[in-house]
Amino acid sequence: MIDLINVSKTYSDGSTVLKNINLHIARGELAVLIGPSGCGKTTTMKMINRLLQPTGGEIKIKGKNIEEFNAVELRRNIGYVVQSIGLFPHMTIAQNVTTVLNLKGASPQDCDKKARELLDLVGLPPETYLTRYPHELSGGQQQRVGVARALAADPEIILMDEPFGALDPITRESLQDELLRLQKEMHKTIVFVTHDMDEAIKLGDRIIVLKDGQILQADTPEKLMSNPAHGFVEEFMGSRRLVQQPEMIPVREMMIANPIVCPPNITLQKALQRMQQGKVDSLLVVDDRHRLQGIVTALDIHRQSGETKQVQEIMVPPRMTVNSDDNLRTAINLMADFNLNFLPVVAGDDQVLQGLITRGSLVKVWAQTI
Numbered sequence: 001m002i003d004l005i006n007v008s009k010t011y012s013d014g015s016t017v018l019k020n021i022n023l024h025i026a027r028g029e030l031a032v033l034i035g036p037s038g039c040g041k042t043t044t045m046k047m048i049n050r051l052l053q054p055t056g057g058e059i060k061i062k063g064k065n066i067e068e069f070n071a072v073e074l075r076r077n078i079g080y081v082v083q084s085i086g087l088f089p090h091m092t093i094a095q096n097v098t099t100v101l102n103l104k105g106a107s108p109q110d111c112d113k114k115a116r117e118l119l120d121l122v123g124l125p126p127e128t129y130l131t132r133y134p135h136e137l138s139g140g141q142q143q144r145v146g147v148a149r150a151l152a153a154d155p156e157i158i159l160m161d162e163p164f165g166a167l168d169p170i171t172r173e174s175l176q177d178e179l180l181r182l183q184k185e186m187h188k189t190i191v192f193v194t195h196d197m198d199e200a201i202k203l204g205d206r207i208i209v210l211k212d213g214q215i216l217q218a219d220t221p222e223k224l225m226s227n228p229a230h231g232f233v234e235e236f237m238g239s240r241r242l243v244q245q246p247e248m249i250p251v252r253e254m255m256i257a258n259p260i261v262c263p264p265n266i267t268l269q270k271a272l273q274r275m276q277q278g279k280v281d282s283l284l285v286v287d288d289r290h291r292l293q294g295i296v297t298a299l300d301i302h303r304q305s306g307e308t309k310q311v312q313e314i315m316v317p318p319r320m321t322v323n324s325d326d327n328l329r330t331a332i333n334l335m336a337d338f339n340l341n342f343l344p345v346v347a348g349d350d351q352v353l354q355g356l357i358t359r360g361s362l363v364k365v366w367a368q369t370i
């Protein structure tokens, strides 16, 4: 579907950021590009949709050199999602989602229908969200709109440049799940950039490791874990290959420390503000001694009226928790048995919050255990 053939890029200041890249991305594949900051990931994405031109080699889409396509047409047929979503602040969500469709000449009725369909697809009830403006949404919700917008024109190719990079672990987890679910139905060809190896392992059919403008390895997650072709790749995989006995690893070694929290007695309005500032969709509620009291989500708050209500009136107790001294096997079993996306980690009888385990943070041990 996408071929990069001997592609190089030297910027006008003389710096060569990509050196002779060869890469074939198959139709329906979800390929993840990963590598240290500045290694050329964004440059690669921008060359694929012709925002930048290679200085050497060629890029083909469906066997045809992209120079032969009309650039505007090409871009309209490639969905592009970036980290700082770039929704238009003065347009409603509906307008944001259907801009390209509109440009393509779709009728207002078709645009409306498509906007409803797409919001539904990404888990935002259209009745609530169609007429809202971007600043009225949490970071995670905005990112969902970004995904809906990229899907609007039904492109065959979607480029996603760190789309979930700025989100909290819980929101990130649920958007990753969403993406996998959508991809199962839609079979798009997706190039996904991330810094996060756990995300790469969870999402990628194939992971392409870039460093200093060169591809070090392009392989399935399993292959990368079992057979890193390069010292740097091995280092990058970190402990992911090494965990063979989850029974021996305490939960605290794998948890995310410092998840975003709030006290129980703040108003729903304050909680929403905190979510918006922290770009999160949910908060763990803790008391003044950091004991876990419950969880509140943006969706729960939107279902309420009366913004003077306090978080403690609507929060729900955590379905399950795990102790920081418990071993990973316990956490894995709990999450599997109760179908949990995340599991708060606590210590002591009074449940002092220590951190959070998400399905993503467990990916490291999946290869050996599932």
Ligand SMILES: Nc1ncnc2c1ncn2[C@@H]1O[C@H](COP(=O)(O)OP(=O)(O)OP(=O)(O)O)[C@@H](O)[C@H]1O
Residues within 6 Å of the ligand: 011, 012, 013, 015, 017, 035, 036, 037, 038, 039, 040, 041, 042, 043, 044
């Ligand atoms: N317009 C430009 N002119 C000169 N150098 C540039 C230009 N744009 C990017 N670069 C340089 O090219 C290199 C690759 O940049 P790129 O944005 O592709 O990296 P990246 O892998 O996406 O990094 P990050 O993970 O930080 O987003 C960097 O060293 C960057 O400074």
Ligand SMILES: [Mg+2]
Residues within 6 Å of the ligand: 041, 042, 043, 161
């Ligand atoms: Mg980048």
